[in-house]
Amino acid sequence: MYEGVVQDLIDELGRLPGVGPKSAQRIAFHILQAEPTDVRRLAHALMEVKAKVRFCATCGNVAQEELCNICRDPRRDPAVICVVEEPKDVVAIERTREFRGRYHVLGGAISPIDGVGPDDLRIRELLARLADGAVTELILATDPNLEGEATATYLARMIKPMGLKVTRLASGLPVGGDLEYADEVTLGRAFEGRRLLDV
């Protein structure tokens, strides 16, 4: 439709999540008219992320060194681990300033429909962190939807026999929603009101 490289850019942009054909076209024309230095900065930021960002060897959060900022921070309580699905959930929880422990990022949730089973998540790595007995509480902060609940139940059944306090974020989170979209107050309340899981 468009001349070669413009259509290439529209195609590439259209592959991004939430960017439909109309948005891709609008962004491409914005790029066409933008300052070359601005476009270079965007292209550079894309490449930098791929070149420099890796995942924390301990918790699986995004990191620029072997360990992420939180795992490297000696002020964070190593006795409490908050288990989340994705790195963006870490950011959402950090924003509340309610939690001073460490995290564990699973990399998703159990979802038979999407072919994601327990072995596809960072559960082995979580168990390894619990092996030395230093962790006393595990907060299950997976999304309050079907997959997140299933994952929390799976983890609770596996980990409670180890004698840890296993809690789940409970009150305040709208059922069926995504954790990352919760506002800070709601998410903060959910931390305060976390409850013991009976499984």
Add this chain to the structure above:
Amino acid sequence: MYEGVVQDLIDELGRLPGVGPKSAQRIAFHILQAEPTDVRRLAHALMEVKAKVRFCATCGNVAQEELCNICRDPRRDPAVICVVEEPKDVVAIERTREFRGRYHVLGGAISPIDGVGPDDLRIRELLARLADGAVTELILATDPNLEGEATATYLARMIKPMGLKVTRLASGLPVGGDLEYADEVTLGRAFEGRRLLDV
């Protein structure tokens, strides 16, 4: 909030039109998990557009050579010029396959509020194309809004004395739409422009 380069990417993405903070974050995490070759292709497409795309010396449409595909095509009728505001309007009209003439892209519309006057548009270039008398019809296809109408009126007043046929795309009800959802102005135009049915 995020580690350096991730936040940099979110910031850069957030500057794109129609990309809010939540979308920027979602795209950034998509990039984090995407294949490096896919990200490289996107970054490359961005740089290629800035390096290779210019504007057609004749019509102002996007082009990869001195002239765009349409101005270079000998099968396009040089006697009819369709005047549009932006290159994306060319694409929209091409999609209809109704028009076999050439285009002229103004680069916007007259808008005193935005400080855009006739001198900021490619009107001088349009007049130059009309100078040799080869063009017999000018179709004004600027947007059917305040600025587009003002621009069409301005051009029509300037060009009609030159003896050309100057036309404007019909306003009326969108095909496939519901009459009850049409706004009053559109419905009024549809009445004004009503035509005899030959059945």
